Amino acid sequence: MTPPIPRPAADLSWIVETRGATLIQRRHGAVASIPYPYAGLWALLADGRYTRDRARDMMSVLLQTPPQEAEKEIRRALATWRKAGFLQVE
Amino acid sequence: MTGCANEAGEPDLYAIPVLDQWLVLSPQTWTVAMVNRSAVAALARFAEGSSQGLPNELQALWRRLTRNAPTLPPPDEGPDKLVVLQPRACNMRCVYCDFDAAQAAPGILDPRQACRLADCFARRLRKRGERTLRVHFFGGEPLVAWFCTETIVHYVRSLCARMDLVPWFELTTNGDFDPSLIPFVGDYIDSVVVSLDGPESVHDFNRRSPDGGGTYARIAANLHRLASYPAHLCLRMCVTNRSVDAMADVAAGFCREFDFEVLSFEALAENACSRRAGLSAPDPFAFAAGLLRAETLAAQEGVRIVHGPSELTGPRISSCPLGRGTWMLGPGGEIAACYLDPERWQARGLDLALGRVDAAGGVSIDQRKADEVAALVRAKPRCVRCFCRHTCAGGCHVDQTPPGCSPAYDQRCLAIRAITASRLLRRLGDEAAVELLAGRRTALESIARHPDDRLAFGQGTP
Incomplete structure (x- = not known):
């Protein structure tokens, strides 16, 4: 079964900044800054154009690591963001 | 004295x-x-x-x-801008285009090559004490290879964060791209230059889809969407013998219809393709008069009219990127001083190739050639x-x-x-x-x- 595509949580908005992205929850205000290179991954999610292959290829370039390593980093980042409530739980 | x-x-x-x-x-x-x-x-x-x-x-x-x-600035202190020509191919078939996009090799740049060149560029900027790393996406049509463009943008932003530099991105596009790219273009590109040759009938005659159909409606829709994003919008009109007398009307019409900051006029550089389509370069005095009238009208709407070589900027040694030390990175990893097809400069007896970059290796720039290019513009x-x-x-x-x-x-x-x-x-x-x-x-x-x-x-x- 294909895993669900991660999406930003419904109560979350974000600001694109030079050095990353700032996440804002409606009830709490600014809650986190996502620095680069992870801000590149966030951009894919935020723009609704995330696919596993696309994220792996891009993060492999940004992190300058082989694709398998990049996939591990992506899984770690997504798990952290899910736990923090930044991503919708499917 | x-x-x-x-x-x-x-x-x-x-x-x-x-x-x-x-x-x-x-x-x-x-x-x-x-x-x-x-x-x-x-x-x-x-x-x-x-x-x-x-x-x-x-x-x-x-x-x-x-x-x-x-x-005057010394010649070629080093690159002032990195221009990325990731595809030579294009999704449109403009009647006056002599880039031969239809025949262009389908090759697309490996984004890692652009990243290695950006690393080298960033180190040189830091050494010169400069703060802004400028990258300009050009083509062909850069959004044909949007995944390459996007990867380079995020890598360069990441690099700038590490090296305390400010990234600045410019994108020259035909505007006929998938609307799903609007958030990326609008949020991550600082200046977007979109070609629009006039009202729908004029534009659609000049700038066509591969099936011969018009492109104005899709581009206009994208421009309306982009207006709500922070990217600065510049419209660029290629002026021909047919449109030269309408320049002021076109400027007024664009100001009414679109929300943008700059309108750039460029006179058609006549070529075999344009002649086949019945288009020629505009009369120089009609072009000048049209630009001056458009400038008066556009100023009232807060829009700046640009004509590259006539800008009151300087003193400068070149109004073209060639001579300012710009590195143009082609889809095969070749680095040149000019974005034109090498055949064009070779026909003039010029060698504007500067070097190349490998994804895994490094950047090699022939400084002797860079010096020759700098001497050329003087x-x-x-x-x-x-x-x-x-x-x-x-x-x-x-x-x-x-x-x-x-x-x-x-x-x-x-x-x-x-x-x-x-x-x-x-x-x-x-x-x-x-x-x-x-x-x-x-x-x-x-x-x-x-x-x-x-x-x-x-x-x-x-």
């Missing part, structure tokens, strides 16, 4: 006949004045070393014209007598002023000279004179065809 001398030790001062007066200019200090015939004759005599001296009322002007000026016999020599500075070094070109002004020179002089008048606040020039072709012609603008070369005796 003070700091305002040219390379031959002559005063770097110019005088151009405008209506019944003379516009006197120091392009190095940006001092501009309108004077009458006897005043320009006195200034010319003084510049030639006459012992007569200057009348009192001209001495203050002379001091301002000749005060110590900033020197050797411009046609420009020596022209008051635009430190603003236009030779225009396109491949097509307009290649080595061995005729010393006579060409059609582009005529337009640039007419526009630049009129803009200088506008800078002096003389809108009435600009309006008069825009409506009087003979006045524009006498500016543009003036054979030698150097102050010390017989001015005042036209």
Whole structure:
């Protein structure tokens, strides 16, 4: 079964900044800054154009690591963001 | 003589006949004045070393014209901008395009090659103490390879965060791209240049889909969507013999329909494709008049009109990226000083290849070749007598002023000279004179065809 595509949580908005992205929850205000290179991954999610292959290829370039390593980093980042409530739980 | 001398030790001062007066200019200090015939004759005599001296009322002007000026920038201190030509291919088939996008090799740049070049660029910027890393995406159509563009943008932003630099991105696009890319383009690109050749009927004749259909409606829809994002929007119109008389109307129409900051006019550079489509370069004086009228209208809407070689920017050694040290990265990893197809510069006897970059290896730039390119833009016999020599500075070094070109002004020179002089008048606040020039072709012609603008070369005796 294909895993669900991660999406930003419904109560979350974000600001694109030079050095990353700032996440804002409606009830709490600014809650986190996502620095680069992870801000590149966030951009894919935020723009609704995330696919596993696309994220792996891009993060492999940004992190300058082989694709398998990049996939591990992506899984770690997504798990952290899910736990923090930044991503919708499917 | 003070700091305002040219390379031959002559005063770097110019005088151009405008209506019944003379516009006197120091392009190095940006001092501009309108004077009458006897005043320009006195200034010319003084510049030639006459012992007569200057009348009192001209001495203050002379001091301002000749005060110590900033020197011209040294040639090629290093790259000022990285231009990425990731595909040569394009999703449109414009009738005047001689890039031959249909035949272009389908190769797309490996983004890691651009990243290695950006690493090298960033190190050089830091060494020179500069803060802004500028990347310009060009093509072909850069959004045909959107995944490559996106990866490079995020890598460069990441790199800049690490190296305490500020990234700045420009994208030149035909505007006919998938609307799902709007958030990326609008949020992550600083300046977006979109080609739009006029109202729908004019645009759709020139700029077509591969099936021959029009593209205006899709581009206009994307422009409306992009207006709600922070990216600055610049519309770029290629002006032809068919559209030249409508330039002011087009500017007014764009201002009504779109929310944008800059409108750039470029005259069509005629080629075999355009001739087959019945299009030719616009008449230079109609182009100049159209631009001046458009400038008046657009200023009321807060839109700036741009014509690259006629911008009052400088003093500069080149109005083209070639000569400013720009690195153009092609889809195969080749680095050149010019974005044109190598066949175009090779046909002029020029070698503008600078080196190459490998994704896994490094960057190799041939400094000897970079020095040769820098020398190329400084050797411009046609420009020596022209008051635009430190603003236009030779225009396109491949097509307009290649080595061995005729010393006579060409059609582009005529337009640039007419526009630049009129803009200088506008800078002096003389809108009435600009309006008069825009409506009087003979006045524009006498500016543009003036054979030698150097102050010390017989001015005042036209």
